[in-house]
Every structure is written in C-alpha cells, then in structure tokens.
Amino acid sequence: MSLTAIRVFVADAHPIVLEGIRSVLRQHAGIEVIGESSDGLETIDKIVQLEPEVVLLDLKLPRADGLHVLRTLQTRAPKCKVILFAGSEHKEEFVEAMKLGCSGILLKDAPTSLVEKSIQKVHAGEIWLDSNTTAAVIRQFASPSDFPATHSNGKPMRERAQLSQREREIIVLIAQGYKNKEIAEKMFITEQTVKNHLHNVFDKLGVSDRLELALYAIHNSLHVKA
CATH class of the missing domain: 3.40.50.2300 (Response regulator)
Structure with missing residues (x-):
C-alpha cells in the first residue's frame, strides 16, 4: 500500500x-x-x-x-x-x-x-x-433562515458583486448540480476556462466551494438571471 x-x-x-x-x-x-x-x-x-x-x-x-x-x-x-x-x-x-x-x-x-x-x-x-x-x-x-451568513472559513459572505454574463451562466449550471466537465461541454468552452471563471466568482462573492455558491445563487436569485 x-x-x-x-x-x-x-x-x-x-x-x-x-x-x-x-x-x-x-x-x-x-x-x-x-x-x-x-x-x-x-x-x-x-x-x-x-x-x-x-x-x-x-x-x-x-x-x-x-x-x-x-x-x-x-x-x-x-x-x-x-x-x-x-x-x-x-x-x-x-x-x-x-x-x-x-x-x-x-x-x-x-x-x-x-x-x-x-x-x-x-x-x-x-x-x-x-x-x-x-x-x-x-x-x-436555500431559505433565508438557513442560508449561512459566513462561509466555511468563517469569513462573511459578500454582498452582490458585478458578475459577467458568462459567470452568471456558469452559476446557473452550478446551482443545477453540473460538474465542470459538463458545464464546459454545454457552453462549448474548455474545462480550464470553467475553472478560471469559478475562481473569479468565488473571489467576487466570497464563497469557498460549489455548494456555498449554489446556495448564494438561490438566496440571491442569481440562478434564474442568466
């Protein structure tokens, strides 16, 4: 082993x-x-x-x-x-x-x-x-009472940030449970490009993982605004 x-x-x-x-x-x-x-x-x-x-x-x-x-x-x-x-x-x-x-x-x-x-x-x-x-x-x-005010590192969630159209499209797919490879195929971009966009989104919104991003999206209605 x-x-x-x-x-x-x-x-x-x-x-x-x-x-x-x-x-x-x-x-x-x-x-x-x-x-x-x-x-x-x-x-x-x-x-x-x-x-x-x-x-x-x-x-x-x-x-x-x-x-x-x-x-x-x-x-x-x-x-x-x-x-x-x-x-x-x-x-x-x-x-x-x-x-x-x-x-x-x-x-x-x-x-x-x-x-x-x-x-x-x-x-x-x-x-x-x-x-x-x-x-x-x-x-x-995803109800307001259940949505965390802080992410897993203990830092506060940020207020709405300026997101690009492509970032919003990716957020919608994340909230639907798609993996990076599936998102890349749906959007006709590379998996690395998806990862780059997610890195930017995590930084803008102050979230630390995909679940927090999905919850943030639902809480702020970002999942329906692509």
Whole structure:
C-alpha cells in the first residue's frame, strides 16, 4: 500500500455492503481501508482511535444513526471528512447532514466508480454531491433562515458583486448540480476556462466551494438571471 494512500473508514449497517465497498476500494492503490463497522457507537469509537482521513458513513446505522455520528465527530474527530452513504429516499436528512459538517453525499444506487472518485474529491477539500443530490440539498437549504451568513472559513459572505454574463451562466449550471466537465461541454468552452471563471466568482462573492455558491445563487436569485 502506498505511503500516501488515503486512510478510509467504512461504516454500513449491512456486512454485505461493507464487503462490496472493500472489494471496490481494494482495486485502488491510493486508498487504504483501515477499519469498518456495522454499528453506530462502535463507529464513533473506532474513528477516534484510528483517525481516518475520510469516512464513508451509512445514514441508518444501529444504536447511533449517521446524523448522531456526524454530530459526535464534530468534537471527537473534527479533522476527518465524512461522506454520507444513503438512499435517495432520505433526501430530507441530507440538509441536516451538511449542516453537521458532512463533506459529501453518495447515493447507494450510484455507480461503483463514484465511490473512489467521491473519496478523492472530499480528501482534496471539495464537496461531493451529484446533480440530483445537489438539487435536493439546495431546495431545502436555500431559505433565508438557513442560508449561512459566513462561509466555511468563517469569513462573511459578500454582498452582490458585478458578475459577467458568462459567470452568471456558469452559476446557473452550478446551482443545477453540473460538474465542470459538463458545464464546459454545454457552453462549448474548455474545462480550464470553467475553472478560471469559478475562481473569479468565488473571489467576487466570497464563497469557498460549489455548494456555498449554489446556495448564494438561490438566496440571491442569481440562478434564474442568466
């Protein structure tokens, strides 16, 4: 195993799911599964003990569900990044998970290739949401009372900034959950150009990631003004 492999802990209520995830991740030299559990309370204890970098966390664990685990990890293991592993029928709980510091949400019916990809992205400091999950989170998390006054670095959100037409078009697509590559294809520009525009938008609006940008867009009606 590579010395730079991402240390991952997997928690799921079903042993057969744990076995499947372990089998998928075993194929990737850059990821090491250092522990697993099918119980919520045991998951907390093992995470504190093993100090994984990324946790793939089932929402419906026995004795302590995923939200309880997330809430506890905020104080007992604040450095680990958590990807919630849940069925699409639990979308109403995704918002609470994000408020509790969840770094990503992976649907249980997602392609197996996304397991590794989501871990890599979250480890790199990004938020992982697919287009369907992003839309669900935004719809429930975009009311004025829920919109954060500060971003994840603790800095205040900026007031409306002067955005170019192209930047507004990209914001609309971000709010709809599209990834950079998909945006580039839709707008007939390169993926690097999309990244450059996003860098400028993040700076202008004072947001630090795609989710905050999407929430800002909904809150300020930017998602319908392209």
